[in-house]
Amino acid sequence: PAVLLVGRDTTEVTAAMRALAAREHRIRAIMDTVMDGIVTIDEEGTLLNANLSVERIFGYSLTEVVGSNIATLLPDFDTRQRDGSIYNYLANSFGTVIGVGAEVMGLRKDGASFPVHLSVSELRVEKRRLFTGTIRDLSENRQLAQRVDYLANHDPLTDLPNRSLLTERLDQAVTHAREAGGLVAVMVADLDGFTTVNDSLGHESGNLILRETARRLAQNTGAGGTAARLAGDEFALVVRGLADLAEVGRTVEHIRDVLARPYMIQGTELTIAADMGIAVYPRDGEQPLDLLRNAEVALHSVKRLADAQLGFFDTSMSFAVTERLTLERSIKAALDAGQFELFFQPQVRLGDFRLVGAEALIRWRHPELGVITPDKFIPVAEETGLIVPVGAWVLRSACRHLRQWNDLGLSGLRMGVNISGRQFRENNLPDLVAEAIAEESIDAAALDLELTESMLMADGEGTLKMLRALAHLGVALSIDDFGTGYSSLAYLKRFPVNTIKIDRAFVRDLDQDEDGRVIANAIISLAHSLSMKTIAEGVESETQAAMLARYGCDEIQGYLIGRPLPAADFLSFVGKYESLARPLPQLHEGGET
Ligand code: C2E
Numbered sequence: 190p191a192v193l194l195v196g197r198d199t200t201e202v203t204a205a206m207r208a209l210a211a212r213e214h215r216i217r218a219i220m221d222t223v224m225d226g227i228v229t230i231d232e233e234g235t236l237l238n239a240n241l242s243v244e245r246i247f248g249y250s251l252t253e254v255v256g257s258n259i260a261t262l263l264p265d266f267d268t269r270q271r272d273g274s275i276y277n278y279l280a281n282s283f284g285t286v287i288g289v290g291a292e293v294m295g296l297r298k299d300g301a302s303f304p305v306h307l308s309v310s311e312l313r314v315e316k317r318r319l320f321t322g323t324i325r326d327l328s329e330n331r332q333l334a335q336r337v338d339y340l341a342n343h344d345p346l347t348d349l350p351n352r353s354l355l356t357e358r359l360d361q362a363v364t365h366a367r368e369a370g371g372l373v374a375v376m377v378a379d380l381d382g383f384t385t386v387n388d389s390l391g392h393e394s395g396n397l398i399l400r401e402t403a404r405r406l407a408q409n410t411g412a413g414g415t416a417a418r419l420a421g422d423e424f425a426l427v428v429r430g431l432a433d434l435a436e437v438g439r440t441v442e443h444i445r446d447v448l449a450r451p452y453m454i455q456g457t458e459l460t461i462a463a464d465m466g467i468a469v470y471p472r473d474g475e476q477p478l479d480l481l482r483n484a485e486v487a488l489h490s491v492k493r494l495a496d497a498q499l500g501f502f503d504t505s506m507s508f509a510v511t512e513r514l515t516l517e518r519s520i521k522a523a524l525d526a527g528q529f530e531l532f533f534q535p536q537v538r539l540g541d542f543r544l545v546g547a548e549a550l551i552r553w554r555h556p557e558l559g560v561i562t563p564d565k566f567i568p569v570a571e572e573t574g575l576i577v578p579v580g581a582w583v584l585r586s587a588c589r590h591l592r593q594w595n596d597l598g599l600s601g602l603r604m605g606v607n608i609s610g611r612q613f614r615e616n617n618l619p620d621l622v623a624e625a626i627a628e629e630s631i632d633a634a635a636l637d638l639e640l641t642e643s644m645l646m647a648d649g650e651g652t653l654k655m656l657r658a659l660a661h662l663g664v665a666l667s668i669d670d671f672g673t674g675y676s677s678l679a680y681l682k683r684f685p686v687n688t689i690k691i692d693r694a695f696v697r698d699l700d701q702d703e704d705g706r707v708i709a710n711a712i713i714s715l716a717h718s719l720s721m722k723t724i725a726e727g728v729e730s731e732t733q734a735a736m737l738a739r740y741g742c743d744e745i746q747g748y749l750i751g752r753p754l755p756a757a758d759f760l761s762f763v764g765k766y767e768s769l770a771r772p773l774p775q776l777h778e779g780g781e782t
């Protein structure tokens with residue numbers, strides 16, 4: 190017997206196999222680091238191989254998918270419903286060239302379908318025809334693209350648009366205004382002393398302030414407007430569709446108020462003033478970049494001044510608004526300093542010329558400017574809401590005077606108090622009135638609240654509720670300046686109103702023309718038919734008084750009887766008047782007395 194030993198040197202083979210394994214491993218590793226899913230399938234669509242991203246994208250583990258049909262992942266590839274050849278499918282779906290990408294739907298293990306981008310290439314391995322597909326999850330991709338786009342146009346801290354998006358929006362606003370008319374205001378604001386706050390309270394607090402400022406601005410952009418963060422503590426606001434410069438002024442003041450509200454930081458209130466620079470299209474520039482630059486120029490010129498907080502690119506505008514701001518601050522100070530005072534104007538009954546009441550009219554006794562009449566400051570007080578504290582002061586003060594008159598033996602006098610629209614919309618007005626009456630323990634019926642038509646015209650149900658609440662207190666209600674609004678007496682009938690005050694304009698027209706007489710006569714008759722009393726305002730001549738008497742008007746008020754007087758003068762007027770009171774027959778129509 191012989192033994193034949195055959196020995197073979199396998200060094201090379203093992204090395205080659207190792208190298209092959211290593212290469213496969215490397216390829217595998219590369220495939221697994223690719224974000225896209227990579228699959229290899231045969232002509233029947235059976236999945237031969239997949240990388241790790243397939244697990245991530247589709248939610249299956251690789252052992253679950255390898256060996257199954259590709260239709261599990263990409264239902265569109267259900268080759269069994271076609272001719273069984275994925276090649277034909279691909280050829281039909283993508284045209285003759287394989288490898289061109291297409292968007293198809295993917296199906297996740299949890300049943301959700303989502304868009305994927307698929308590229309296919311053909312792979313010949315010996316005689317077999319295989320295909321590799323690269324699958325990109327578009328849902329991830331889209332979110333990412335949107336996020337990138339968002340970040341390019343927004344400030345991540347406040348989520349506001351950044352300068353580039355603002356410029357784009359401003360461009361749209363300007364284009365629109367060029368066609369449709371109207372003004373566009375560009376405001377640039379910067380928080381005064383923000384750096385100090387940031388340094389002393391910390392970045393977290395600083396960020397809170399910036400986010401809160403952003404929120405306030407974003408809520409006040411108006412229709413189609415844009416708020417943006419330009420840099421650090423610099424913000425911008427574009428407001429469009431403004432009718433005229435007056436509206437620009439009001440908008441700017443409103444934004445200033447919004448920014449001036451205290452910030453709640455770490456449980457304490459913090460007031461941070463904002464400086465603002467304003468430019469207006471088309472006056473201060475035609476191009477978005479010019480407007481933005483001019484607003485910034487205005488801001489920087491404001492910052493150089495110690496006190497100013499608003500700067501218009503056009504300085505005349507600055508002046509008008511600053512003047513109003515000064516007035517606003519002065520009104521507040523005047524209230525605290527007790528510079529307001531009530532004057533009283535007598536009201537008499539036409540039948541016997543007896544004194545029946547007085548209207549309280551506010552005056553501002555200014556230390557330098559002297560006595561200022563309400564038309565100079567009531568409108569600003571109305572707009573800024575200061576009328577609410579001022580009006581409350583008027584109410585209390587009027588009741589206090591009435592109490593004094595009663596104490597002096599002047600009983601039976603009625604006290605007229607003007608109520609502004611803003612006050613009328615404050616829900617606590619009835620409480621305020623009740624308190625004033627109780628404090629001075631006066632007769633509620635002696636208090637006569639003068640309301641205007643426009644107040645009664647607004648919002649039917651709320652108005653009715655408010656009027657009922659006031660009437661319930663027992664006070665009298667009058668409609669001031671009647672005839673200047675557009676309300677009809679028939680409309681006012683449903684309100685618990687006692688008296689109509691005929692506006693001065695109709696009284697003035699009494700001795701001018703026939704129309705004036707017809708209107709005054711009609712108002713008086715109508716009021717009476719609705720059981721309302723009438724009082725004519727601004728009666729300056731005996732002729733006017735005589736005519737009003739003839740039409741049956743109940744009472745008059747005006748220079749003929751007396752001008753509004755300070756409290757002390759009013760009292761001495763009353764003393765003299767009572768002894769002077771003349772009966773009506775002495776009056777003659779036609780002016781000669
Ligand atoms: P009003 O309520 O119509 O007050 C009557 C105004 O006519 C008063 O002006 C009065 O001085 C003036 N007047 C009175 N008789 C005559 C006259 O014979 N001829 C002429 N040409 N004018 C006469 P005043 O005091 O300057 O008040 C102006 C307006 O300011 C008032 O109009 C009223 O709307 C408002 N107002 C005055 N006081 C207050 C107040 O305490 N609160 C509120 N909310 N408004 C007030």
Ligand code: CA
Nearest residue numbers: 548607639669
């Ligand atoms: Ca009045």
Ligand code: CA
Nearest residue numbers: 669670690726
């Ligand atoms: Ca009036």
